[in-house]
Amino acid sequence: MTPALDVPPGLRGVVVADTGIGDVLGAEGTYHYRGRSAVDLARTHSFDEAAALVLDGNLPDDLGAGLRAELAVHRSLPPAVSAVLPQVAGAGARFDALAGLRAALCVLAEADGFEPTWGAAPARRRDDALRVVAVTPTVLAALWRRRQGLDPVAPRDDLHGGAAWLWALHGVEPDPVLAAAVERYLVLTIDHGFNASTFTARVAASAGTDVASAVVAAVGTFVGPLHGGAPDRALEALDEIGTADRIEPYVRAKLAAGDRVMGFGHAVYRTADPRAVMLREVAESIGGPLVELAARTQDRTEALLAEHRPGRELRVNVEFWAGVVMSLAGIPREMFTPTFAVSRVVGWCAHVLEQTRSSTIIRPSARYTGSTSAR
Known part of the structure; x- marks a missing residue:
């Protein structure tokens, strides 16, 4: 049996996996996606291009049109998910779009027949990941509009990234300047190392669960006030x-x-x-x-x-x-963290796909500090 190791609280500075997706260089004040500065990408490339880089490993030469077309196929919701949204949006005194997203993704996984990643073909895993990435903004915007007593608006094929998100929320032609501002924010927040939600997604994926379940686990971590909810x-x-x-x-x-x-x-x-x-x-x-x-x-x-x-x-x-x-940009405050999730879901899915290439389940140890009396 391998002896247990004492590690810093919160696993600070402990390397738990290898990744080719990105890195955060805290002392230098930089971070990157697959070797390319995330800040530079936000200045010069679209959200779809950056998402393609993070998910597939290469910056596309078609301005992200290929991934954009794939995501467009996956944006519509199955009837089972559409049916549950009014109930979720109206439940509770406080609106919580990310709680609704968790419920919707669980229904989606069942309706679409998501398979455990363990044993699934790589193409199926990627297809499930794209489905989750594509429906996340559709679900979140629909939940908010339902809460306001409004019908969801259909996605427009001519709008992408920041413009598509503002359209989904408000159903009016987005201001190009504000859409560009949101686009830069989305690119900047796709991935950021082994943060708590990303690590949670990888732990779930290491157990061989389906992509949607791993993302649900990540979202549950993400809503914490010390993480995405700030x-x-x-x-x-x-x-x-x-x-x-x-x-x-x-x-x-x-x-x-x-x-x-x-x-x-x-x-x-x-x-x-x-x-x-x-x-x-x-x-x-x-x-x-x-x-x-x-x-x-x-x-x-x-x-x-x-x-x-x-x-x-x-x-x-x-x-x-x-x-x-x-x-x-006119995004309501209750949708700030959900907007963050619209971009970060790309990073979560990339990490889930990367984790599925390992056959080792993540299983750390704990130090027992309770009673030592015989039972």
Whole structure:
């Protein structure tokens, strides 16, 4: 029997698998998809192109048209899923689109006859992954519209990426500038190393479950407030601050109470979060009072954090500027984290497919700390 190893809390710094999908270089403040800078991709390529790179390993030479056509075939929902959406959207006092997505994916897997990845042909695994990627924005937008008392809108073949998402939500012709801003956000957030939800997806996939079940497991992790559920809370902090003269009192009060300043600090980056740097650029290219307040808040908060914790880099993170960009684009706050999921589902599915190439189930050990009395 292999002896147990003591590892840091949260598996910090522990290598648990090999991956060719991407990497986060926290000390350098960069990250990439298959060797290509994610920030550069967001500047120069579409969401469909970046998704094709992450899923299939190569940047397509057809501007993503091939993957786009494949996804278009998979976007429509089976009757069983369409039937459950009104019930899920209307359930509960608080709207939770990602809870609805979990339910919808479970129904989808049954309706479409998803197979366990263990023993399935690689082509079938990829087809199931594309199905999940394609239906995720359809489901999420339909859930939100149902909650508003609106009928879902049919996808348009001429709209893709950010424009397609804004159309699915609002059913009106999207502003090209705002659509481009959302597109950049989507590209930036496709993948980001072995974060909690991605690791969860791989654990599920290592057991040989179907693609939809692995993604459901990832979504369940993703909604945690310490992971994907932070962009709306960062924007709520800006609401509470309200005006530039309140920035310093607000931050000093948080620090004195030992509370976290939402939108600042990251588990990996020890320099500026490159996603936040780019999204600030995107926001400032649009402009407006919210952007001005956010920029002042970032600059003053970082200075106060450096004063409060000298020697420790606590910089703005992606959630801070993601909330600003999505707000500018007219995305409702309850759909901030679901928008994040529209892009991250590509990364989850890529990792699920990669994990299925291994026959080893992920099975770590735990240190028992309970009673030692005989039973």
